[in-house]
Amino acid sequence: MDTSSASAHRQHSAPPASAPVNAAEFLSFRLGAEEYGIDILRVQEIRSYEAPTRIAHVPSFIKGVVNLRGVIVPVVDLRLKLNCATAEYNDFTVVIVLNVHGRVVGAVVDSVSDVLVLSPAQINAAPEMNTTVDTSYVTGIASVAERMLILMDIEALMSSADMGLMDTLPGVQ
Structure with missing residues (x-):
């Protein structure tokens, strides 16, 4: 490829001029009646739900593990972790495969909606609740x-001590 066509290619692959400054992309998904969003950069892939191999003596929200192309991946049911009223497995149930601190983790959700580009003006601070x-x-x-x-810090959630999925990271308590 000559430099002029490489330069032209770079110009065409730039974000559209209509994209808001400081916009971020979020994958939206449903847990029960609520819709959530997570940073798309943490998402590795989306897979149909398959029953994982159960592991003894783990919290109920950790459903087990699956073999994903030779990598053993723990699977967390976010519906159970976040205390949703029900957690039914049907044709819409999917696993969002995440990369969190260099570790692959699966998150079971009711369904995935779409990828949204959100500007800072569209995002309000989370309410403080007692x-x-x-x-x-x-x-x-x-x-x-x-x-x-509802926008979530999926990396912090999956790294929390009660999950037991991540080793203690340097500088993180």
């Missing part, structure tokens, strides 16, 4: 047309 429920993983609430999207 509750025993840990809401520290909620980073904001986004308004998209008629939809409310």
Whole structure:
């Protein structure tokens, strides 16, 4: 490829001029009646749900492990972890394969909706609540047309001590 065509290619692959400055992309998914969003950069792939191999003496929200092309991947049911009323497995149930701190982890959700580009103006701060429920993983609430999207720090959630999925990282308590 000559340099002029390489230069032209770079110009065409730039983000569209209509993309908001500091916009971020989020994968939206459903857990029960609620819609959530996570940073698309943490998503490795989306797979149909297959029953994992159960492991004894793990919390109920850790469903087990699956073999993903030679990598043993722990599978967490986010519906159970986040105390959703029900966790039914059907044709829409999927596993979002995440890369968290260099480790591959699967997250079971009811369904995946789409990828949304959100500008900072569309994201409101997470409300502070006096509750025993840990809401520290909620980073904001986004308004998209008629939809409310709960934005999550999936990396922090999957790295939490109660998950037991990550080794202690340098500088992280």
